[in-house]
Amino acid sequence: MIEQIRAARDAALASLASAASSDDVRTVELEVLGRKGTLTDLKAGLGRLPTVEAKKAAGQALNDATAEVSAALAARLGEFRRAEREVQLHAERLDLTEVLRAPRRGHAHVVTQAWQRLEDVFVGLGFQVAEGPEVETDWYNFEALNMPAAHPARSMHDTFYVDHGPPGSTVLRTHTSPVQIRVMQTMPPPIYMVMPGRVFRNETADATHLAVFHQIEGLVIDRGITLADLAGTIEAFTKAFFGPGFGSRLRPSYFPFTEPSAEFDIQTPSGSWMELGGCGMVHPNVLRAGGIDPEEYSGFAFGFGIDRMAKERHAINDVREMYANDIRFVEQF
Ligand code: PHE
Numbered sequence: 135m136i137e138q139i140r141a142a143r144d145a146a147l148a149s150l151a152s153a154a155s156s157d158d159v160r161t162v163e164l165e166v167l168g169r170k171g172t173l174t175d176l177k178a179g180l181g182r183l184p185t186v187e188a189k190k191a192a193g194q195a196l197n198d199a200t201a202e203v204s205a206a207l208a209a210r211l212g213e214f215r216r217a218e219r220e221v222q223l224h225a226e227r228l229d230l231t232e233v234l235r236a237p238r239r240g241h242a243h244v245v246t247q248a249w250q251r252l253e254d255v256f257v258g259l260g261f262q263v264a265e266g267p268e269v270e271t272d273w274y275n276f277e278a279l280n281m282p283a284a285h286p287a288r289s290m291h292d293t294f295y296v297d298h299g300p301p302g303s304t305v306l307r308t309h310t311s312p313v314q315i316r317v318m319q320t321m322p323p324p325i326y327m328v329m330p331g332r333v334f335r336n337e338t339a340d341a342t343h344l345a346v347f348h349q350i351e352g353l354v355i356d357r358g359i360t361l362a363d364l365a366g367t368i369e370a371f372t373k374a375f376f377g378p379g380f381g382s383r384l385r386p387s388y389f390p391f392t393e394p395s396a397e398f399d400i401q402t403p404s405g406s407w408m409e410l411g412g413c414g415m416v417h418p419n420v421l422r423a424g425g426i427d428p429e430e431y432s433g434f435a436f437g438f439g440i441d442r443m444a445k446e447r448h449a450i451n452d453v454r455e456m457y458a459n460d461i462r463f464v465e466q467f
Contacts, residue, residue, distance in 0.1 A: 135176070135183065135192045142172040143199035150206045156214035163207050173200055244467035245348060245456060248444040249330055252350050255374045256328040259367070261352070264329050266313035269296055274312035275305050278423035279391040287390045292336040306334035310351035311391060314416070314435055317353060318424025323431050325355040330440065341452040348440035355416065355426060355433035361394065364413060364434035372400050379403035384413070392435060393417045408446060411438025
């Protein structure tokens with residue numbers, strides 16, 4: 135019996151030594167210690183031994199063999215578990231290196247860039263920046279700018295009306311000029327201010343017009359300001375913004391809120407002229423509406439389209455493309 139026990143033990147230890155996986159180890163366990171296992175069978179035979187001493191000796195040998203085999207089983211199983219865990223971890227490894235690559239960064243829209251550059255250039259010339267509301271009263275948008283109710287110039291501003299207050303009393307501002315009045319009302323001269331912002335006109339969009347666009351307004355009020363200061367400021371701005379090879383000129387024009395009024399053009403180094411905006415000496419009625427005495431102070435104002443500037447600067451054919459939000463278009467600028 136004891137010979138059989140040792141043989142079974144040695145066979146079990148040999149199978150364990152040559153096991154190739156944790157499954158193999160479990161198979162050996164079943165074959166030796168399972169319900170029909172070799173050592174289990176021998177244990178069942180203990181009762182048939184003739185003497186107490188023989189039973190005792192065989193029982194002891196059986197316990198020793200079982201303990202030895204169990205220890206070997208646990209050791210081999212531990213080895214395979216670690217190895218198999220390694221394999222599994224490797225197989226389930228997620229490749230996160232893509233996340234480590236810097237994500238593509240966005241940038242300011244081409245019109246925002248033009249807006250910011252314009253502010254920078256005017257701040258460099260000594261101006262401050264102010265903004266006003268997009269929803270305005272008829273008084274600020276027209277009346278205070280020397281355009282009373284029946285004024286023909288009003289028909290040039292295709293106005294969006296807002297359903298608020300008495301009919302016709304509230305508008306989406308058609309230009310940034312109402313901010314001139316608000317600035318005059320909030321600070322005493324000297325005023326050297328630019329006022330960028332969004333404006334609205336009820337017209338059908340085409341390659342050169344949008345119903346929603348942007349302007350930048352300029353306002354200077356001080357003692358002894360003349361048309362020469364206006365022309366000089368436009369010239370200094372042109373050279374600072376476009377480059378030293380550029381020039382400017384004023385052409386007589388008409389706006390109700392300036393007198394005299396002019397359009398201003400800029401000349402490219404190749405000699406061609408480009409119309410940019412309107413300007414003039416602030417009308418005495420406008421100074422008075424802003425609470426400023428026209429006998430004491432004079433000033434000039436100008437206004438032009440920011441979207442137009444971006445369009446000309448980058449030779450964009452159609453202003454509508456700037457707001458179509460096609461990433462292939464906007465990422466070019
Ligand atoms: N507000 C005028 C426009 O929108 C531009 C302008 C501003 C003209 C200031 C003169 C002075 O066309």
